[in-house]
Each structure stands twice: as structure tokens, then as C-alpha cells.
Amino acid sequence: MTDKQRHSWVSIRDSIREMILNSTYGPGDKLPRDEEFAAQFGCARSTVHRAMRDLAQSGLVERRRKGGTTVRRDPVTRATLNIPITRLEVEQKGSTYGYQLIRQSVQPSSPAIMANFALPEARPMLRVEALHLADSRPYIFEDRWICLETVPEITSVDLTRESANEWLVRNRPYSRCDLRLYARPGSASDSEILQSKPGDALFVMERTTWIGEAPITSLSAVAHPGYQLLTQG
Missing domain, CATH: 3.40.1410.10 (Chorismate lyase-like)
Incomplete structure (x- = not known):
């Protein structure tokens, strides 16, 4: 993997999403801080921030100021529609x-x-x-x-x-x-x-x-x- 690929916000987003999908982090779990993910992936904090923003917009995680980021208990799945339970x-x-x-x-x-x-x-x-x-x-x-x-x-x-x-x-x-x-x-x-x-x-x-x-x-x-x-x- 090249440095450009490794530092891409898209690849960081996909890696974090995969951690959620494989239950490394389950519904309601608090995710590591952006700084911790940046150190883990060897990228800038702003790259993680951009990846997290996209995950939040897709309804997979919830971001709160000073409250950190958590995996949503009831994912919104905004891509097309909200699938009813x-x-x-x-x-x-x-x-x-x-x-x-x-x-x-x-x-x-x-x-x-x-x-x-x-x-x-x-x-x-x-x-x-x-x-x-x-x-x-x-x-x-x-x-x-x-x-x-x-x-x-x-x-x-x-x-x-x-x-x-x-x-x-x-x-x-x-x-x-x-x-x-x-x-x-x-x-x-x-x-x-x-x-x-x-x-x-x-x-x-x-x-x-x-x-x-x-x-x-x-x-x-x-x-x-x-x-x-x-x-x-």
C-alpha cells in the first residue's frame, strides 16, 4: 500500500467501518479518539476526522462534542431509506x-x-x-x-x-x-x-x-x- 493510499480518508473510513461490521466495536460502544486512530493508522488527525464525519453522515456512528464518537445502537442507514424494524x-x-x-x-x-x-x-x-x-x-x-x-x-x-x-x-x-x-x-x-x-x-x-x-x-x-x-x- 502506498503512503497516499494508507493516508486516504476513504481507506481510513473503510477500515473503521469494517471494525464495526466485524463487531470489534458493537452497537453503543465508544470508539477511540481521533488522535488514537491517527496514531494507529499513521495518518493526520484531520484525515480521521474526515473519515468519521462521513461515517456519521451515513448514520453508522454518532459524534458528540466533548462526548466522543459511539457506534449507533440503531443505525440510521441513510443511503436509500430507513429500513423499518x-x-x-x-x-x-x-x-x-x-x-x-x-x-x-x-x-x-x-x-x-x-x-x-x-x-x-x-x-x-x-x-x-x-x-x-x-x-x-x-x-x-x-x-x-x-x-x-x-x-x-x-x-x-x-x-x-x-x-x-x-x-x-x-x-x-x-x-x-x-x-x-x-x-x-x-x-x-x-x-x-x-x-x-x-x-x-x-x-x-x-x-x-x-x-x-x-x-x-x-x-x-x-x-x-x-x-x-x-x-x-
């Missing part, structure tokens, strides 16, 4: 949240998922199918693929107790998001899962996220009839 969404509506893990398995990425991520070859991924509930009624069914090369820690998460949606929002901020929203008629399998009627108009959300060039997760979520999405960019 379904549990909080249900509770904010005044309903009681419930969650059921239907199945999970490690599989090579399917052709459709490879296309979503623009991958030239299959990668090992964790496929998670789960149902979110509101007042004991089906709310959102999600079929999610998580790249194990990017998010290896997910294999140690008890997804019977915590949804992949909530864990990923809290622990894997993204830098890029592709989002597709549409409605389609419900099928017989939708009716079985969502307790809807065949032909009901169902809201579908397909979302794929990356950190840099590394794929994180690709999701297809189908909501109960009448669902409305509210999010802020």
Missing part, C-alpha cells in the same frame, strides 16, 4: 407483536438471488422464512437470503427468538439498497400463510442490500391485505 412497526400501531420462524437452511444462492446481487457464481447463503404477527394475526411473511461470507455471525443468532429483520437492521448497516414495491393477486399458498383469500391484492416488497460491493441480504416480503408502508428517507 417490523416489531417496532407493529407496536407503534398499538398491536402486540409476534414472530414465528418457519424454516431456515444453508443453501447455495439460487439463480434469482444471484441475479439480485449480480453475482457471477453461487455463494453460501442462509435462507430464512419467517412470519411476523400483529395481535396473533399474520402481518408480513418474509423469504430472506443472507450472504454468509458477509454476515457469518448470523449462524450464531437464535432466529427462533430474534427476527433476521431486527438483527440485521441493528448489526449490519448497508451502503446500497435496491427496492421494488408492487401489488399482486394472492395465491393459494399466500392464503395459507397470511389467512387471506385467493385473489386478494397483496403488497410485496423486494429489497436487496450491500455494504460496499459485498452482498448482505435479499428479501421478498408479502404483507396481509390492506398493509401500508410508511418510511422516511
Whole structure:
């Protein structure tokens, strides 16, 4: 690595971000002072300051004057939109949240998922199918693929107790998001899962996220009839 590359604020930012993503520093942790990072990376304090400013603007860390820098507990992920935590969404509506893990398995990425991520070859991924509930009624069914090369820690998460949606929002901020929203008629399998009627108009959300060039997760979520999405960019 050349001196110019080593002293680039972009490379410093990426190094600090990687420390956060690999859980060297977890949600709520206080980061070393800019001076300490400058000594660690062998660069000017102003370079670290510029890197930290970008991380703060992206919603990954929080900077406070005289209070230092901390990793955000609930990353804002401002790159495209704020991904909602379904549990909080249900509770904010005044309903009681419930969650059921239907199945999970490690599989090579399917052709459709490879296309979503623009991958030239299959990668090992964790496929998670789960149902979110509101007042004991089906709310959102999600079929999610998580790249194990990017998010290896997910294999140690008890997804019977915590949804992949909530864990990923809290622990894997993204830098890029592709989002597709549409409605389609419900099928017989939708009716079985969502307790809807065949032909009901169902809201579908397909979302794929990356950190840099590394794929994180690709999701297809189908909501109960009448669902409305509210999010802020």
C-alpha cells in the first residue's frame, strides 16, 4: 500500500467501518479518539476526522462534542431509506407483536438471488422464512437470503427468538439498497400463510442490500391485505 493510499480518508473510513461490521466495536460502544486512530493508522488527525464525519453522515456512528464518537445502537442507514424494524412497526400501531420462524437452511444462492446481487457464481447463503404477527394475526411473511461470507455471525443468532429483520437492521448497516414495491393477486399458498383469500391484492416488497460491493441480504416480503408502508428517507 502506498503512503497516499494508507493516508486516504476513504481507506481510513473503510477500515473503521469494517471494525464495526466485524463487531470489534458493537452497537453503543465508544470508539477511540481521533488522535488514537491517527496514531494507529499513521495518518493526520484531520484525515480521521474526515473519515468519521462521513461515517456519521451515513448514520453508522454518532459524534458528540466533548462526548466522543459511539457506534449507533440503531443505525440510521441513510443511503436509500430507513429500513423499518417490523416489531417496532407493529407496536407503534398499538398491536402486540409476534414472530414465528418457519424454516431456515444453508443453501447455495439460487439463480434469482444471484441475479439480485449480480453475482457471477453461487455463494453460501442462509435462507430464512419467517412470519411476523400483529395481535396473533399474520402481518408480513418474509423469504430472506443472507450472504454468509458477509454476515457469518448470523449462524450464531437464535432466529427462533430474534427476527433476521431486527438483527440485521441493528448489526449490519448497508451502503446500497435496491427496492421494488408492487401489488399482486394472492395465491393459494399466500392464503395459507397470511389467512387471506385467493385473489386478494397483496403488497410485496423486494429489497436487496450491500455494504460496499459485498452482498448482505435479499428479501421478498408479502404483507396481509390492506398493509401500508410508511418510511422516511
